[in-house]
Amino acid sequence: MNEKLFELVKQVYTESREVERLKIVNHFEKCGFKVKKCGSAGKCVKKYKSGGQLNKPFDLSNWRWIEITKDDREFLVSLQPPDKDPKSGNHHVLMDRIGVCSNNHWKITNIDLPMDEKSLDDLVEITITAKGGWRQRA
Numbered sequence: 001m002n003e004k005l006f007e008l009v010k011q012v013y014t015e016s017r018e019v020e021r022l023k024i025v026n027h028f029e030k031c032g033f034k035v036k037k038c039g040s041a042g043k044c045v046k047k048y049k050s051g052g053q054l055n056k057p058f059d060l061s062n063w064r065w066i067e068i069t070k071d072d073r074e075f076l077v078s079l080q081p082p083d084k085d086p087k088s089g090n091h092h093v094l095m096d097r098i099g100v101c102s103n104n105h106w107k108i109t110n111i112d113l114p115m116d117e118k119s120l121d122d123l124v125e126i127t128i129t130a131k132g133g134w135r136q137r138a
């Protein structure tokens with residue numbers, strides 16, 4: 001694959017993830033959640049330097065999330081939640097899998113992008129019923 005084609009595929013993929021993020025945003029709003037929208041809410045910068053630790057900036061613009069509140073409860077819906085394998089201890093990022101974080105507890109769902117109406121409804125239900133059973137992350 002040549003460099004131009006690779007960059008084109010990457011651009012289309014990033015745009016597709018933003019379409020999915022907005023689909024989730026709209027559904028949560030329809031269900032009475034407040035969604036944070038100010039600034040660059042929900043997406044990262046193109047030239048991330050890790051507080052000056054990276055000499056060459058890294059493009060984090062594909063990183064997507066949604067910050068929502070309902071009934072004074074705050075949630076982070078991630079389109080790439082972190083995971084740590086309990087057996088091996090290996091760390092992973094589950095690209096295009098939906099995860100929900102509340103009070104530093106994560107629920108990794110069985111929902112993958114792209115979203116349809118059923119998966120959107122399932123995500124709202126998972127968020128509304130957020131209680132015990134979620135894994136604590138260090």
